[in-house]
Amino acid sequence: MVSVPRFRGLWLACLLLPLVTSARAQDQTVTGTGAAGFSPVTNWSAGSRGYQITLQSHTWSDPANPLPGLQSFASAVYDNEWVMVAGRTNGMHDFTNSGEANFPPNRQNVDVYVVNPVTQQTWRRSLADGTSLSLDQLSGLSATNTQSFQRGDGFFVAGGYGAILTSASYSSITGSTTIVSSGSFVTHNSLTAIHLPELVGWVKSGTAAVPTSLPASAVTQISGANDFFAVSGGETLRTANDQVHLVFGQNFQGPYTGSSTGIYTSQVRSFTVDYTPSSEGGSSTLSYTPMSTSPEPGDATLFRRRDLNVVPSIRRDPNDPAAVQEGMTAYAGVFTGPAIATGTGTVSSAGNGVWTLPVEISATGAPTMVGTTSTASSFVQPMNQYSSANLSVYSGSTGDFTTFMFGGITANAYDPQSAALTYQAEYPFTNQITAVTRDLAGTYSQQYVGEYPFTPIVSGTRTFSLYGAEAKFFPGPGLPANAMFQNGVFKLDELLALGSGTIGYIFGGIVSSAPNTSSRLDSTASPEIFSVIIAPVPEPCTCVIALAGLAGGYSLFRRRRVR
Numbered sequence: 001m002v003s004v005p006r007f008r009g010l011w012l013a014c015l016l017l018p019l020v021t022s023a024r025a026q027d028q029t030v031t032g033t034g035a036a037g038f039s040p041v042t043n044w045s046a047g048s049r050g051y052q053i054t055l056q057s058h059t060w061s062d063p064a065n066p067l068p069g070l071q072s073f074a075s076a077v078y079d080n081e082w083v084m085v086a087g088r089t090n091g092m093h094d095f096t097n098s099g100e101a102n103f104p105p106n107r108q109n110v111d112v113y114v115v116n117p118v119t120q121q122t123w124r125r126s127l128a129d130g131t132s133l134s135l136d137q138l139s140g141l142s143a144t145n146t147q148s149f150q151r152g153d154g155f156f157v158a159g160g161y162g163a164i165l166t167s168a169s170y171s172s173i174t175g176s177t178t179i180v181s182s183g184s185f186v187t188h189n190s191l192t193a194i195h196l197p198e199l200v201g202w203v204k205s206g207t208a209a210v211p212t213s214l215p216a217s218a219v220t221q222i223s224g225a226n227d228f229f230a231v232s233g234g235e236t237l238r239t240a241n242d243q244v245h246l247v248f249g250q251n252f253q254g255p256y257t258g259s260s261t262g263i264y265t266s267q268v269r270s271f272t273v274d275y276t277p278s279s280e281g282g283s284s285t286l287s288y289t290p291m292s293t294s295p296e297p298g299d300a301t302l303f304r305r306r307d308l309n310v311v312p313s314i315r316r317d318p319n320d321p322a323a324v325q326e327g328m329t330a331y332a333g334v335f336t337g338p339a340i341a342t343g344t345g346t347v348s349s350a351g352n353g354v355w356t357l358p359v360e361i362s363a364t365g366a367p368t369m370v371g372t373t374s375t376a377s378s379f380v381q382p383m384n385q386y387s388s389a390n391l392s393v394y395s396g397s398t399g400d401f402t403t404f405m406f407g408g409i410t411a412n413a414y415d416p417q418s419a420a421l422t423y424q425a426e427y428p429f430t431n432q433i434t435a436v437t438r439d440l441a442g443t444y445s446q447q448y449v450g451e452y453p454f455t456p457i458v459s460g461t462r463t464f465s466l467y468g469a470e471a472k473f474f475p476g477p478g479l480p481a482n483a484m485f486q487n488g489v490f491k492l493d494e495l496l497a498l499g500s501g502t503i504g505y506i507f508g509g510i511v512s513s514a515p516n517t518s519s520r521l522d523s524t525a526s527p528e529i530f531s532v533i534i535a536p537v538p539e540p541c542t543c544v545i546a547l548a549g550l551a552g553g554y555s556l557f558r559r560r561r562v563r
Contacts, residue, residue, distance in 0.1 A: 027353035027411065028340050029373040029380045035421035038356065038382035039375050041414050044435060044447040046537040051496055053404055055433070057453050058117065058505060058529035065122040068113050069525035070508045072470040074148035076155040078196040080477035082115040082507070085127075085194075086160060088144045091510050091523030099255020105163040105181035108142035114203050117505050117529060118477060125206040126177040129170040131214040137221050139165045140188040142179075145307075145470075147236040149244060154275050155194040156244075161187045161232040161252055185255045187262070189230035192221040193286045195277040217278030220286040227251060228290065231265060233306035233387075239363040240326050240486060243291055245270045247330060247361065248305045264306065264337075266298035270365030294366045301341040302369050305355050307387045307470075308333025311403050312487035313360075314394040316440060324394070326487055328361040331403065331436060332385035343372025354385040354411050354427065358436075358444060370444070379444030382412045382421055383434050389471035389506040391532065393492040394485070399440030401489075406433050406506055406530075407452055407468020414448045428515030429466035455528060464513065467526060471509025476502050476532075500535040 029037035046052040060067055073087025090107040114123040127133055127141055140146075143160025150156070163181035170177045198218035205212040224230065234249020246269040252262030270291040278284045295303075310330045317323040336353045339346050343357060357380065361367045371378025388408030394401045410430040412421040431452040438444050452467050475484065482494050483503075495503065511526035 026336060026340070026349040026351060028336055028342065028356045031411075031423050035382060035412050035423050037373065037375065037380060038412060038421060038423075039378075039380045039444075039446060040419075041382055041412075041421060041434070041446050041448055042419065043416050044449045050537055051492070052535050052537050053433075053435075053449055054533045054535070055406070055450070055452055055506070056531045056533055057455055058531045060120055060529060062120050065120060067115065067122060067507075067527040067529065068109075068111070068124065069527040070109060070113070071510050071525040072144045073109065073472070073508060074146045074157045075472050075474070076148070076150040076194075076196060077474065078153070078155075078200050080116070080118075081200070082113070082117070082474055083155065083196060083200060084113045084115070084508075085109070085141055086143055086146050086157060087508075087525075089525050090520065091512065091525055092517070092520045093256065097257050099185050099257060100163070100181065100183055102256050103144075103163065103185065105165065105179055108144070108162050108179065110138060110142045110168060110177050110179060112199060112203050114200055115507075117474070123203045123207065125203040126170045128168040128177045128179075129172070129206070130202075130211060132216050133214075133219060135165050135168065136190075137192065137219060138168050138179075139163070140190045140192055140221065141219075143188055143232075145232045147231060147234050147246060147249070149236045149238050151238060151273070151275070153196045153277065155196050155199070156236075156273065156275075157192045157194070158190070158229045158236060158246065159188055159231040159234070159249070161185065183255065186253055187230045187232045187251045189224050189227050190221050191224060191229050191273075191286070191288060192219060193273075193275045193284065194219055195284065198277075215278070217282065217284045220275075220284040222286050222288070224288070225290075228269060228271075228288075231269075232262075234265065235308075235310035237310065237312055237328050238487070239312075239328070241363055243270050243272055243363070243365065245328065245361065245365045247310045247328065247367075248303055248308065248333065250306050264298070264300060264304045266300045266303040266305075267296065268294050268361060268365040268367050270294070292365050299341075300337050301339045301346050303359065303367060304335070304337045305330065305333030305359075306335075308355070308385070309387055309390050309403070309405060311390060311392045312485075312489055313392065313401055313438075314485055314487070314489045315401055315438070316396075316399045324396075324485075326363050326485075329403070329438075330359040330361060330367070331405070332356060332358070332381045334385065341369065343369065343378065344374070356380045356382075356385070356411075379446070381436065381446060383410045383414060383432065383446060384408055384430070385411050385427070387470055388468040389473045389509065391473050391490065391504060392488075393490040393495070395492040397493050400437055402435050402437040402492075404433065404435045404449065406471070406473070407431050407466065408471075409469050416448050424515075426516045429469060429510070429512045430515070431466050431468070452530065466512045466515065467509060467528065467530075468506070469510040471506055471526065473504055473506055473532070475504045479503065495534060496536045500533065502531045503534050504532045506530040506532060
């Protein structure tokens with residue numbers, strides 16, 4: 001079995017090519033020679049929607065505080081600063097028969113980064129510098145495509161794929177860490193709890209004349225029963241009932257080569273966490289309780305998905321128009337398998353295509369695929385199928401729930417002038433930004449919003465760069481408490497009442513200088529930040545605003561900024 005060129009665009013995001021044959025891959029919907037089978041895409045109408053979203057390059061002017069290049073990392077927010085661990089510092093993987101060549105252990109991120117986007121300060125410290133962490137803990141906290149969530153001052157990291165480290169040594173002279181691996185690769189079956197106050201304090205003390213040591217109580221790690229946490233490429237979300245949901249993903253064991261594949265969970269694993277940070281130098285305690293697994297043992301015809309956008313969602317309560325219901329929504333993802341449920345039945349498949357029907361997940365973790373692959377009756381997602389930076393908003397006045405997906409990887413390209421979709425057989429990187437809206441009646445649609453600003457890659461042979469895959473969105477500091485629901489969805493009406501401004505930032509991920517490539521030299525881990533700007537519409541020069549959105553241009557709004 002060998003890799004085929006069809007996947008050269010999609011698998012730059014470092015979570016493994018599938019096991020493939022020479023047979024043509026098959027998406028969940030029939031694609032034909034063009035965009036047949038996919039739902040149509042329309043241009044975003046800022047006038048009818050009442051607002052516009054644009055991106056602006058966020059200039060980082062202090063060379064003494066450079067930003068890291070990171071992709072597929074885990075993140076939390078503490079005291080309005082970003083805390084980032086794990087992930088990788090390179091771009092796409094190689095396609096050789098050597099696992100260590102394809103996923104070099106020395107590009108696993110063993111550093112902790114703390115970033116303040118407002119003051120433009122960055123602090124970095126290696127987890128091998130002044131810590132008592134075991135090699136197992138270092139291996140798990142430098143893995144790629146982990147799942148992470150936050151509860152107060154607790155930062156939790158689960159699973160992830162990477163090399164098992166046999167040594168890690170930090171040099172205070174070079175400021176770098178040398179790591180060595182035996183060549184063994186695993187998806188880690190671990191849940192790690194990090195106490196953010198201790199971790200951030202330790203990272204920032206690294207700039208002092210006498211750096212402190214990381215308290216042993218700051219990092220607590222446990223294993224899951226029956227490989228419960230051995231998942232990579234899924235997502236974890238918390239709901240208001242204090243349950244945590246590990247959504248989809250795969251368990252990939254061994255070195256990655258073109259003839260290997262992982263085992264997809266095809267399910268949602270729901271659990272609760274009991275974590276007590278240390279007090280007065282004592283030990284921290286961590287445990288978990290499984291609540292449900294849905295479906296059991298998993299349904300590969302519906303949920304064999306990874307590397308997808310899974311977001312918290314809000315919808316109006318049908319029994320009380322003044323109330324809302326919380327849940328989750330999973331969009332698209334990869335890869336289809338030998339059998340695919342279309343909503344009207346199950347069909348045999350060559351597999352290894354993209355999923356197109358969304359999945360709605362209840363607050364207790366029960367997933368339901370929505371619709372059929374008939375575009376006459378259902379939403380069949382045409383664009384932005386891969387994990388990317390995203391944000392979601394809910395309008396209490398209209399009942400619309402909208403998720404913005406910023407670039408990444410796509411099955412179709414869209415022409416905003418002709419409103420035409422063009423199927424992309426190799427699933428390329430894209431700078432195009434879309435919004436998927438679920439209206440009050442539950443009907444989905446996708447709109448083209450714009451593109452990333454032109455930001456050329458510093459090194460490489462091409463003059464354009466494509467962002468978003470495995471990047472993260474961070475809410476802006478200083479937003480009022482009433483601007484967001486507890487699960488992180490923005491309250492659109494309250495947000496627009498504040499006027500135009502920055503509501504958050506996009507950071508990291510893969511940046512590629514080519515839509516489709518098999519050379520890792522064409523991509524890297526992005527150090528760029530983009531400000532996400534919202535502006536109520538209509539405003540003066542509404543026509544100019546709309547054009548700026550379509551061009552992916554810079555924000556034209558200069559009213560009071562949301563800080």
